[in-house]
Amino acid sequence: MRLNLGCGNTKFPGWVNADKVAACNPDQVVDLERFPWPWPDDSADEVMLSHVLEHLGATPDVYLGIVKELYRVCRDGASITIIVPHPRHDHFLTDPTHVRAITPEGLRMFSQAVNREWMAKQAANTPLGIYLGVDFEIESIDMTPGQPWRGKFERGEITEADLDHAARTYNNVVAEIRMLMRPIKPAGRKR
Numbered sequence: 001m002r003l004n005l006g007c008g009n010t011k012f013p014g015w016v017n018a019d020k021v022a023a024c025n026p027d028q029v030v031d032l033e034r035f036p037w038p039w040p041d042d043s044a045d046e047v048m049l050s051h052v053l054e055h056l057g058a059t060p061d062v063y064l065g066i067v068k069e070l071y072r073v074c075r076d077g078a079s080i081t082i083i084v085p086h087p088r089h090d091h092f093l094t095d096p097t098h099v100r101a102i103t104p105e106g107l108r109m110f111s112q113a114v115n116r117e118w119m120a121k122q123a124a125n126t127p128l129g130i131y132l133g134v135d136f137e138i139e140s141i142d143m144t145p146g147q148p149w150r151g152k153f154e155r156g157e158i159t160e161a162d163l164d165h166a167a168r169t170y171n172n173v174v175a176e177i178r179m180l181m182r183p184i185k186p187a188g189r190k191r
Contacts, residue, residue, distance in 0.1 A: 006052030146175035
């Protein structure tokens with residue numbers, strides 16, 4: 001099964017297109033902030049969350065519940081694509097329905113391998129993967145620069161290092177983050 005969660009008006013053929021707004025005509029009306037989700041354990045091979053997670057989980061309990069449900073419904077090694085606006089871009093900052101910044105660093109908190117590294121170093125980071133019994137690995141991260149930065153990079157006016165420095169220093173450099181994650185089951189298993 002392939003799940004397009006929070007599909008809005010973007011439907012994928014051959015996928016279960018789910019949204020809580022019936023007016024967008026999804027295959028299934030599902031409120032992702034209510035648990036449990038209507039799909040069985042280990043039933044999803046692929047999940048798409050395109051411009052969805054930043055709208056969900058205003059409270060930690062709800063956000064962590066979403067993470068646990070995502071882990072529950074995915075099979076081991078399933079492909080989870082998460083696309084979000086960069087939290088330091090006006091696309092994120094100006095939308096009043098955006099309730100949570102989603103970053104690669106925040107999602108790494110659900111990796112038990114990373115959690116074990118932190119624990120070994122006695123770091124103050126919260127080992128959420130271990131606490132929640134979930135385990136995700138981020139396979140890739142792609143940052144899409146907005147204009148004028150993308151144009152400057154494409155014309156060779158700035159280097160990749162310049163672009164990276166600007167993204168860490170200024171707002172409105174990276175417009176969107178695309179991440180590919182995979183659940184590891186059972187949680188804590190070495191890859």
